[in-house]
Amino acid sequence: MTPPSIKYDVFLSFRGEDTRNNFTSHLHKALIDKQIETFFDHNINKGDEITPALRKAIEESRISVVIFSEHYASSTWCLDELVHILECMKHYTQKVIPVFHNIDPSVIRNRTGVIADAFKKHEYRYKDSVDQVQRWKDALKEAANLAGFFSSFSKCESEIIQQIVEYILKILNDRSPSDNSNLVGTESKIK
Template sequence: MDAHSRQLNQQVFVNFRGEELRCGFVSHLVEALQRHGINVFIDKHERIGEDLTNLFARIEESTIALVIFSRRYTESRWCLDELVKIKERTDQRLLKVIPIFFKVEPITVKQLRGAFGDQFREREWEYRCDKPRTDRWKEALASVSCKIGLTFDKKSNESKFVRIIVKEVNKMLQGNLGDFPLSGGFRDTAFLGSQTSTQESVDLYRESISLVQANSNIANQVAAVSKCFTDIESENHILTTQFAELTERLRSLNSVIEMVEGVVEIPDFLMNPWQMSCSLQPVMASAEMFQY
């Protein structure tokens, strides 16, 4: 079986929030992948309300998963359940995953910030009676978002971005099961003549990929912790500045009060108006004053 035939037999599963992306970005991506002879599965083929077992079976049949994180991704429990299955298969090294951050920052997904995080907490509250499930969602989000991925922002060109994804998928498919890229120099006669050398090279190749991924995960975790430290330090600086400003205002107010007390003498009759003197003049009255 040649490389092209094997590529057709290897499925790419696309995990995404349907309502937000189905008719736009995802449709363009699927078309581009199919145009390059790549077998793609998206959940439009499943009936609404059907058991997740069928979707899990599609994930198990796949070689690569594309997880498209978008602003409304965490609105969908289906997306989150699929993500848990993708994480399980990835941990077992039976599936490769490429996270795609579509108009959301990786740090937003990793730390559940903004609307993305608020929607997740709504799902978490909705399923509060099934804490193991919500914990698996959180673990899957943290794990997959820390992997090497691709980011599409407001300045990105969609056509170019789709081409980049197709290129990365092709590289992964060619590297799967020992199918290295032709340009890598591994397909000459001398190399293919030794089955043992081939298997050893494949094992080394996979191990190197695993190490690169592990290093990337560590780097992402360090970056996240550094970002938290920077945010806290910035907040402390703001609070320190506000405290200094309030202290200075209080000092100025005290100075004004001391100045007024030292210069202006307030008369006693203003301080005790009930002690003010008044002239004691007799009131003259006559009988005529009481006549109507």
């Protein structure tokens, strides 16, 4: 597959009801403050179809940050995004960074607790689409096995966000040409 042209440094995948107005919005602001071009779902133009616009934004991103939360797996939108993100990781060498927000990675990986409950509903609702449900399960396990960040109620949110931003800056700067002094538009993202 031919990689698409890159428009975004980062794509944020998250369950809106869990994290939109707290962790994710704070992470988004921290990324923007460091001039990291970030796709947040409010970037979709009014009137655009959501699914094609999201798929395109995922493909046009260097890095996807997947913010797993309590209800992430209850959303088939989130699960479809995750499957596409992992496809882009395999085909376009996109970097995927999982963030486990107030949920243990083992709950995601092993599909226990609230994740198991969500999949019982998916299996009932999509009993004629067993393959699709299996893709979601496989994607959750694969993403939960990637090295990532753990944010819990007992940890300082701003410190975790700072660590994530610094990690993203390192990835972006490692991908830059080593001698870019004569190139236009490739100045370092580190301020």
